[in-house]
Amino acid sequence: MNLALIKEKITNCGLKFTHQRMVIFLALTKSESHPSAEQVYEEIKGSNPSISIATVYKTLDSFVQAGLLRKTIDQNGVMRFDSKLDAHSHLYCKTSHEIRDYENEKLEKLLQDFIESNDFDGYEIDEINVVFKGHKREKTIN
Amino acid sequence: MNLALIKEKITNCGLKFTHQRMVIFLALTKSESHPSAEQVYEEIKGSNPSISIATVYKTLDSFVQAGLLRKTIDQNGVMRFDSKLDAHSHLYCKTSHEIRDYENEKLEKLLQDFIESNDFDGYEIDEINVVFKGHKREKTIN
DNA sequence: CTCAATGCAAAGACTTTGCATTGAT
DNA sequence: ATCAATGCAAAGTCTTTGCATTGAG
Numbered sequence: 267m268n269l270a271l272i273k274e275k276i277t278n279c280g281l282k283f284t285h286q287r288m289v290i291f292l293a294l295t296k297s298e299s300h301p302s303a304e305q306v307y308e309e310i311k312g313s314n315p316s317i318s319i320a321t322v323y324k325t326l327d328s329f330v331q332a333g334l335l336r337k338t339i340d341q342n343g344v345m346r347f348d349s350k351l352d353a354h355s356h357l358y359c360k361t362s363h364e365i366r367d368y369e370n371e372k373l374e375k376l377l378q379d380f381i382e383s384n385d386f387d388g389y390e391i392d393e394i395n396v397v398f399k400g401h402k403r404e405k406t407i408n
Numbered sequence: 409m410n411l412a413l414i415k416e417k418i419t420n421c422g423l424k425f426t427h428q429r430m431v432i433f434l435a436l437t438k439s440e441s442h443p444s445a446e447q448v449y450e451e452i453k454g455s456n457p458s459i460s461i462a463t464v465y466k467t468l469d470s471f472v473q474a475g476l477l478r479k480t481i482d483q484n485g486v487m488r489f490d491s492k493l494d495a496h497s498h499l500y501c502k503t504s505h506e507i508r509d510y511e512n513e514k515l516e517k518l519l520q521d522f523i524e525s526n527d528f529d530g531y532e533i534d535e536i537n538v539v540f541k542g543h544k545r546e547k548t549i550n
Numbered sequence: 551c552t553c554a555a556t557g558c559a560a561a562g563a564c565t566t567t568g569c570a571t572t573g574a575t
Numbered sequence: 576a577t578c579a580a581t582g583c584a585a586a587g588t589c590t591t592t593g594c595a596t597t598g599a600g
Contacts, residue, residue, distance in 0.1 A: 282574055282579065303565080318582040323565065325580090343485035343589080344564070357531050366529075373522060380515060381540070387508075389499050391542040398523070400533040424554065424599055445590080460557040465590065467555090485564080486589070 267295050279332035289314050290325050294335060294349040300356075300365040302344050338395070340365065353378070355396040368398060409437050421474035431456050432467050436477060436491040442498075442507040444486050480537070482507060495520070497538040510540060 272291050276283050289310045294301070301309065307322045326347055329335040336348040341358065346365055355368040373396070381391050414433050418425050431452045436443070443451065449464045468489055471477040478490040483500065488507055497510040515538070523533050 284574075284580065286581075316582080320566080320583075321581055327566095328580095339481050339483060339485050341481060342563095343481050343487070345485070357528060357533075359531065368528070370526070376518065376522070380518070384512070386499060386510070386540060386542070388545050389501065389540065389542045390545050391499075391540045393541040395537070395539040395541060397537045398528060398531065398533045399535040399537065400528070400531045403530050403532050426555065426599075428556075458557080462558075462591080463556055469591095470555095484588095 267292075275334060279334065281328055281332060286314060286317055286321055287325055287328075289317070290322060291329065291334070291349075294329075294347055297349075298366070300338070300346040300348050302340075302346055306347070338365075341399075355398065358397050358399045359402045360399055361401050364402070368396075409434075417476060421476065423470055423474060428456060428459055428463055429467055429470075431459075432464060433471065433476070433491075436471075436489055439491075440508070442480070442488040442490050444482075444488055448489070480507075483541075497540065500539050500541045501544045502541055503543050506544075510538075 269288065272288055272295075273283050276287050276291065281287065290306060293306050293309045297305075297309070299305075303319065303322050303326055306326065307317070307319050310317060310322075326335065326337070326345075330337045330347070333351075334349075336351065338346050338348065338356075340346050340363060341360070342363065348365075348367075350367055353374045355370070355373060357366045357368045358364075359366075377394055377396065381394065411430065414430055414437075415425050418429050418433065423429065432448060435448050435451045439447075439451070441447075445461070445464050445468055448468065449459070449461050452459060452464075468477065468479075468487075472479045472489070475493075476491075478493065480488050480490065480498075482488050482505060483502070484505065490509075492509055495516045497512070497515060499508045499510045500506075501508075519536055519538065523536065
């Protein structure tokens, strides 16, 4: 994603465009691992040594409010951020706490159909979270 | 659930049977709302005024380790405990943070089939979490 | 008796808040 | 010039830990 596009995204939702916001947004779009605030902070320190962890939290929260990011909470209660906005599920490794996207159109369609054709006892469902949990298999030689 | 059965469950997994454990286990089996440690603590204070919140945390953790309870983390990063052990999903109200069981055999079968017939890119899946999120509809008069 | 369980207080991890300063528009 | 964004430190929330005491087996 180029810088002009990032600036546009940030500006379009009424947020001022700052260096910090750009760097944070860039870190998120580049990451595959659904980083925590702390991990974003570590990642961007190089390109912005004076940035504060509070700014990272505030910025991530602004982005979530603006719909530019999604937030989830992992098994350890730590906030994790996801720049992928379309419907998808997740794989969670109980050992490494890594979170990876799991994209499967059939599954998402299955779930969407399920929501539409079932009653949820007075709940208006607007979001579904699916996490497949397990352990990453060791790579076998051969 | 009667007390003898609870005692048996606790004893069977190698844990000593104490008043605190009984009261905590009882509170969990009676609750429908997937309480937090704090909520369990508030609930049982009456029947055991001297109990410590640390004991509640330690006991809940022992029960989870022993497989007597399940633990999840809610949207706020707070640990929630579930005494229902068979496969089921959850409804989460974004307003009240209430968590309710959502039991639907077809859904669970669908998911189980999905796990068995798909590849998860090197992950050995042993658990699936499904949470339907939304808002509880106001009851309409009429 | 013995060793695990408990209770207390202190520490820890993560996140939020208040407020003075800085910077984008 | 204005008002939002930033940076810092302090406070807050939830959870874990250390250790002396208690109690179940």
